[in-house]
Each structure stands twice: as structure tokens, then as C-alpha cells.
Amino acid sequence: MTVDAEGITLIGIVVPVLNEAALLPRALDAIAAARQEFERESMCRVRLVIVDDGSTDDSARIARSRPDVEVIASRHRGVGSARAAGAAHLLAGARPTQTWIASTDGDSAVPAEWLSVHHAAATSGAEVLVGQIEPDPADLTPRQLRRWRSLNPPTTEPVYIHGANLGIRGDVYLRSGGFQAASSDEDVLLVDALRHQGSRIRGTDQAPVLTSGRVRGRAPDGFARYVREELG
Template sequence: MTGPGGVDRVIVVVPARNEEELLPRCLSALAVAVGEVGGVAVQVPPVIDVVIVLDRCSDGTADVASGWPMFASISTNGGAVGVARRAGVRHLLPSSDQFTSATWIASTDADSAVPPNWLSAQLAFARNSVDLVLGTVVPDDGLSDGVRQRWDAQHRLVEGHTHIHGANLGVRANRYLQAGGFARVDEHEDVRLVSALRDLRVSEIRTELIPVLTSGRLAGRTPAGFAGYLREQEAEALP
């Protein structure tokens, strides 16, 4: 049994579309984060399940995923990140009665790398009755100097930040269900979920303690998404 706010199960959902190049970085980082939870001696560690959602992949992403047998993988044909995230959650929590307050849902992306404390910090917040954790992202070295300067000027990665990223989000499962889950959309499924959770007045924290490294590429896998935002920054940085 867990105490108030405690978590005895964690599920991690990783949508992936044609990410054979960056998926190894993602899964290596997740393995470290999972291991750190097991090393925390304050309580019995929760059961942790990770699922990679292969969404319309036409490259070697599935082969990469198969090299990590400790993580599950499923295939979808939705062609939308919201569909993929939602399918991943439902794969690991197939019935409504599994969406309990003692289950935690963590979301990241296949082109991203979580920090070692990514899960352990979320669980610490959960033990203090937080229902929603919103973390930050930091682009990797793929940005031009102009875009990097604009990024640094416009993003103060501090406690209480205003950002919402599906690549760095955690939510208590019962609250996720009450909010309707990830919408079946091409983009902004994370923003929609957080809006619905805020309508429920859940307890949230916006933290910079668990920054996720994400791809700085300008050609993304969704119509807009983070790559679309970076393209806008690139255009505005041009003389």
C-alpha cells in the first residue's frame, strides 16, 4: 500500500515516428532514469513500464526498439502524436479501473533525452500530493547561433515557468482520465490536456529541476510541434 499521494506504478509513453537515429539516445537516458528510481531507498520503488509507440514508422525505428527488450513497443497507424500518446497509455492501462491515484503517467519523446532524476523527481512531487508536473526542454546542439540566441533570450527556465511540453510531462492517472486524456490530434495534445487538467483545478508544479534535452532540428515529425516553433525562430533571426 502507498500513503497519500504515493505511487506504486509508473508508466512511461514514448511516441516515435521515424526516429532510428535519435531513439537510442532516448532509451539509454530512460534506462538511467528508471534505474535511479530503483536506487532510492526511502520506500519500495514502484513498478515501472515503458512503451515505445511506433507511429507510421517506415525506417529502422522498430529494429532499434526491439534491441531494448526491457521496454515494450506497439505499432499504430494514427499518424498523429496525440493518437500515439493516447494509444501508449491505453496499452499499459487497458481498463478504466487501472487509472488510480497511485499510478503515474510520464510522457516524453523519441527525439529527446530525459535527465537521470526525471522520474525520481516526479515521484517526489507526487508524494507531496502534486497531480501534474510540467518540466522544461532544452534544444541540443542542432541550432544555429541566431536561433540559439533567440531561444536563450525568450526562455527563462526557472521554477514556475510557463511552458508546456509533451516531452516533459507527468500526471496522476486518475486525473488524466478525468481530463479526457491526450486528444487525438496532430499537435498541441499536451496543451489541451493541461488546459483540461487546470479546469479540474489539479495541483500542479512547473519545475526546471528536470530539463529534457530535445532535438534542435528544424524538420520535425508533426505539422508544427517543437520543430515548427524553431523554424519560426530561424525565420525571425534572419537579417
């Protein structure tokens, strides 16, 4: 077992969930696999917070049935408020300078190395990590998938911002004002605020997160709208 670089002692994973009973088991399985992979190599503690954003299906029950999962309810409907509630829950009683908030979604599946990639960035000077996503090929036609890849090539520049693959150190998050109470683009708004305050933002093409390519999503102007309007 290696000893962690000085600084980050906790990675907190925040997952907002709204009626994701069909896809949430896949998301939880993927996070569990990533935790297992990471914890074999690191002494850093990991917490997973599922934020139920008013689900009317079995999402909350599914989350509560899993070990080592903290389930809270968002007081205000909307993905921005849900992510903010999860971050606040993680940071309560924690040391913000030693906490890394890793954000993903209930319709997504992180790869096994996801936590290791975030941790490596956090302990090597990054204050923010902007990761990439990959739509589930099962949800797209071959033409749509080709168009996605032409519009979103792998890059180490922090240009494609997705709440499904975003990390930020706790103290930097708090200084930025955190996730806004927006129904969509809360991830973009946060990174814009972080850029404005001069945060050290790093992009990565490692560990892209598999994300649903559905055309009817939970956020009105979220990724589903992009799939519907930009990929045809």
C-alpha cells in the same frame, strides 16, 4: 533503499515514435540510465511503452531490441493519438490513482534524475507536472541558443508545456479526457483541460529534457516549427 510515499506505485513512461531510428537509441539509453538511477532509491515500479506511430524505418526494431521495453502500434496516425494509445496501454489493468504517466519523445534525452523529479512531485501532492526542455546545442547556432534561453528562462511556473517533459496522475488524466487526437499541441490541449477541471498543476525547472532542435519535425506544428519560425 527508501520506502515510497503512499500513493504512486507505478511510473509509466510513454514515448511516441515516428521514424526516429537516428535519435531513438539516445532516447532509450537516457531512459535506461534514469531508470537505473531511480530504481536504486525507490521501490516504485517503472514501465516504458514505445508507441510506434507508423514508422517506415528501423524505429520499432530498435525499440524491441532493448530489454524492458513494451512496443505497441498506434491505430491512428498522429502524435496525440499515439500518446493516448500509450497511456491507455499503461492504465489497462492498473490502478489509475497509483499510476503516474510520464511523457517524453523519441528525439529527446531525459536526464538521470528525471524519474526522481517526477516521482517526488507525484508523491508530494502534484496531480500534473509541467517540465522544461532544452534544445540540443548541436542543432542550433549560438545566436539561436541565446534567443531560446531569453524566450524560455528557467521557471517553476507551469507556463511552457512540452510533451517531451510532462507528467500526470492516471485518474486525473482519465477525468480530463486524455490526449486528444491532434497532429500537434496535444500536450497544450491536455493541460488546458486539466486547468479547466481544477487539477493541481506544478511546474519545475529541475531535470529539463534535451530535445532535438531540428527544423523539420514529425508533427506539422510541433517544436520544429517553433525552432524554424521563432529562433530563426
